[in-house]
Amino acid sequence: MACFLVPTAEAVVTTVMTKVIESKEKTKLPEEKAENEISVDASVKIPLSRKMKWLNNMLWGGSALLAFEHVWHGEVVPYFPFLTAAGDPASAAEMLHEMATAGVLMAVLVTAVWGCMVVTADYLAKKASQAGKVEEK
Amino acid sequence: MTLLTTVAAAIICTILWYRNLPGNEMRLGTLSLMFWGASVMWFVDAIFGYMEDGMAFFNPDLSDMLNEFYLGLSVVSLGLIIWLVILLIKDPRGVLKKALFGKSSK
Numbered sequence A: 001m002a003c004f005l006v007p008t009a010e011a012v013v014t015t016v017m018t019k020v021i022e023s024k025e026k027t028k029l030p031e032e033k034a035e036n037e038i039s040v041d042a043s044v045k046i047p048l049s050r051k052m053k054w055l056n057n058m059l060w061g062g063s064a065l066l067a068f069e070h071v072w073h074g075e076v077v078p079y080f081p082f083l084t085a086a087g088d089p090a091s092a093a094e095m096l097h098e099m100a101t102a103g104v105l106m107a108v109l110v111t112a113v114w115g116c117m118v119v120t121a122d123y124l125a126k127k128a129s130q131a132g133k134v135e136e137k
Numbered sequence B: 001m002t003l004l005t006t007v008a009a010a011i012i013c014t015i016l017w018y019r020n021l022p023g024n025e026m027r028l029g030t031l032s033l034m035f036w037g038a039s040v041m042w043f044v045d046a047i048f049g050y051m052e053d054g055m056a057f058f059n060p061d062l063s064d065m066l067n068e069f070y071l072g073l074s075v076v077s078l079g080l081i082i083w084l085v086i087l088l089i090k091d092p093r094g095v096l097k098k099a100l101f102g103k104s105s106k
Helices: A007-033 A041-043 A046-074 A091-136 B001-017 B028-058 B062-090 B095-101
Strands: none
Touching: A007 A041, A007 A046, A007 A091, A046 A091, A046 B028, A046 B062, A091 B028, B001 B028, B001 B062
16 A cells, blocks of 8 residues: 555665765775775775665665555555545555554565675675785785 | 566576676666565565465466566566666766767766
8 A cells, every 4th residue: 555655764764874874984084094094804894885775775676666566556646645545544544554564564674684685795795804814924 | 476577587687786796887786686675575565465365365366467477577677767767877887978978977
């Protein structure tokens, strides 16, 4: 009915967070360069903003394609109130229930998958860094 | 059927992305993440469908299956269109800017 709205809301929040993190990283990098603190580990480390972009792509892409499915099934219309279920109170209650169950689970599962990706990527980066150090020795 | 179509598209895109590594000029990573995100969401939809319909969820009518497959193909087409728009706007190789304005983005 409108379950895609929950991941869309999360996507808005994570996109804003990404922009903030990105600007912080940009201001932080010249400071580190000046202090000559960049180590081999730092160059291998994946920036958080890049990881956040993976989540953004999953959330925005998934929400857009799911929204299209809702248009296909006539649950989203191009005129007010845009969601057909919002027309009468009984359907609206059902819609809110679906958002609270399926919608929230979608957002949680996508975030969990992203979390697994981040852990794996960090592990691989750490492994690559250690392999580089061994080769240097 | 929509879930299966999207998962198949996600797998194909991931294989293509892996084959093109370490380069990411075609932004195939973005496309595969889009399809994976949609796949996860439809998987949740499938769980709720199974909870509602039980075993009947696995035995859909042929017409329903065809309709869902048609929807899956439309979803994949929309995903490809979104990816193409992102690719043309970002123009990672700068070829579009060069062709339009006669100078590279670098």
